[in-house]
Amino acid sequence: MMGFIWIILLILSLLAGIGSHRLPELTPAAWEGGKQAVEICLSLAGSLCLWSGVAKLMERSGITDFLGKLLRPLLGRLFPSCAEDSLTLGHLTANVSANLLGLGNAATPMGIAAVKRMQALHGGSEASDEMCRLIVLNTASIQLLPTTVAALRSACGSVAPFAILPGVWVSSLCSVCIGLLAAELLRRFYA
Numbered sequence: 001m002m003g004f005i006w007i008i009l010l011i012l013s014l015l016a017g018i019g020s021h022r023l024p025e026l027t028p029a030a031w032e033g034g035k036q037a038v039e040i041c042l043s044l045a046g047s048l049c050l051w052s053g054v055a056k057l058m059e060r061s062g063i064t065d066f067l068g069k070l071l072r073p074l075l076g077r078l079f080p081s082c083a084e085d086s087l088t089l090g091h092l093t094a095n096v097s098a099n100l101l102g103l104g105n106a107a108t109p110m111g112i113a114a115v116k117r118m119q120a121l122h123g124g125s126e127a128s129d130e131m132c133r134l135i136v137l138n139t140a141s142i143q144l145l146p147t148t149v150a151a152l153r154s155a156c157g158s159v160a161p162f163a164i165l166p167g168v169w170v171s172s173l174c175s176v177c178i179g180l181l182a183a184e185l186l187r188r189f190y191a
Contacts, residue, residue, distance in 0.1 A: 043155035099141035136179040
């Protein structure tokens, strides 16, 4: 599907270039955009490798388990039926821990594993309230250390890539609270 969308965007940009009589400017702009995309991807790859390595070290040193023990009371209240299954709770804890570190790419597989486990425990093809809560929590994600955004800012030339921390903390906390509140209100409305 994404390939189809990209082809449509390419055709539309060609038509816009022809329609505006700026087709000769289109090719250099496309090359420059491609060059910038590759540069940003390479700089982000280094940062993602670094922080994924840090996450693996945290897991091996037991810090992730410690975070899990700290998060279990909260996660047990948000996901009461999952609190009894240690494997599901482990996936949830790993997902939230990765999100706290701003590693959305690393958090996604753990979130998918948690949803699959929830579905296996509860059966049925419809999303449960707890699955919806997990999607909200994973999407909004409170980030203590927004590593991916800081890496992107650094790749674009920012002198202080972590200067955004207070804004990220406030906005991510607000988005999680509002998202969970909306999920609860919708649950009651459609129950």
